[in-house]
Amino acid sequence: MAKLIGEEPPVKRRRMTFNILMLPDDLLLNCLARISRLHYPTISLVSKRFRSILTSSELYQTRTLLGRTESCLYVGLSVHHDSKPLRWFTLCRRPNSSRKVLVPVSSPHQSLPEFWPAIALVGTNVYVIGGLRNKIASSSVMVMDCHSHTWSEAPSMLVPRQSPFVCVLDGKIYVVGSQKDKTTWMEVFDTKTGNWEFVPGPSEEICKRATRYRCIGYGGKVYVTAEKGDTYELNRGRWRRGPLFIDRAGFSSSFCVIDNVLYRRNSCMIDWYDSEENLWETVKGLKGLVPFYSGYIHAKAANHGGKMVILWEEKVYVNKLPHETKIWCAEITIERRQKEMWGTPDWFEVVLSTKNERFDQLSYVFSATL
Known part of the structure; x- marks a missing residue:
């Protein structure tokens, strides 16, 4: 049979592979x-x-x-009643396919807390802060290098915190929670110098009356809201009562900042914060196009290279018993049209499905530039 024009002999193809x-x-x-x-x-x-x-x-x-850096998505899933209750995954492409899948990264370090740590991303390092270890509040800080997926220890916090809340601003990690004393209520870690220092709280009354907080770094300031309480902003080392945008967002929302605009995934919609009007507006153009609008509780939002990614979990039950857990992912392009924000789904699909082990919660989602 005549050889097709342009077809290379098998031997030559093997040599090319060998040479690489x-x-x-x-x-x-x-x-x-x-x-x-x-x-x-x-x-x-x-x-x-x-x-x-x-x-x-x-x-x-x-x-x-070479200018080849790109945004890489990481996901932390909680698995209770397990020796390693927090499992880490990264998004990659399936072989010989355009579809994407979550694949596990290196096993968590043995020194990681079992429950309720706080997670912060600074540059290409993931900081796992505080939490419970052997049922005791921990002050430890572990760091995962996103390049190599290896773990190392960072300087411990000044006080242990069993369920801290964190935010990042200008390369510094602000940690709040698990302390009622005004002098130890918050501390900040400078990732460049490796030093911790306390940040006095707004007042003794505020520090004592809450156990859960929302902490956000936005617009050059740190905002902290106590559950069902007021919002306070930290600016140049001083506290003052801040806008109520965190309160109005709902305490179960997931926040992210894209191009200096604050977004939340709240209930069954995506909202954006109009800082001039001090109110939330709904991102238009998405209703009915992405299945998370059916109202999944455990959904997380993140800035992924200037686009928004939403991950949510779907529990499949058979005879009222857990049968399968699916993790969905959607990537959304958001653009401003005059005074409105419009979203367009680029893609969405199931990126992880498991029947052999039950993930209790989609806990953490973040994107690193590598």
Whole structure:
């Protein structure tokens, strides 16, 4: 049978594959740096050599120099009654497919708390702060490097906190909760110097009357709201009563900031905060297009490279018993049209489905630039 024009003989194709594997490390690193990180979990299966290069700091330095950095999504799922109750995943592309899937990253460090830590992302480092360890409040801080998915210890907090709440502003992590004393109510960690210091609370009365808080870094200020309480803003080391935008958002909402606009995933809609009018408006154009509008409780929002991602869980029951857990993900482009915000779903699909183990809660979602 005549050979098709342009078809290469099988031997030549094998030689090309062989030559790629024989490239020196510096050239192979340069090639891998140009590939989307969505493919890295699959590529890492080729060999130990590939895995070593994919987790090297040199690879990410090269990606930066080449302008190939991209946003990478991370998800933390809680699994109670387990020796490692917090499982970490990252979003990647399925082999030979355009569909996406959550794949597990390195096993959590043995020193991680069992329950209720706070999570903060600064640069390419994930900080796991406080929580309960052996039923005792912890002051420990563990750090995961998103490049290599390796864990290390950071300086501990000044006091233990069993269920802290955090926000990040200008490379500093603000931690509040589990302390009633005004002098220890809040502390801040400077990730550049590695130092902790206390931030005195607004007043003794405010510090004592709540156990849960919402903490948000937005517009160059830190905002803290006690559950069913007032909002206070910290500006240049001083507290004052702030706008009520956190209160009005509802305490169960998930917040994120995109292009200096504050958004929330609240109930069965997405809202944006109009800071000039001090009120919330609904993002238009999404109703009926994304299934999270059916009102899933555990849904999280995050800024993913300038777009919004929403993750939510769906529980499937058979004979009133848990049968399957599905994690959905949607990516949404939001644009301003005069005085309104409009959203367009880019894609949404199930990115994780499991029957063998029950995830109790979708706990954390964040996006790092790598």
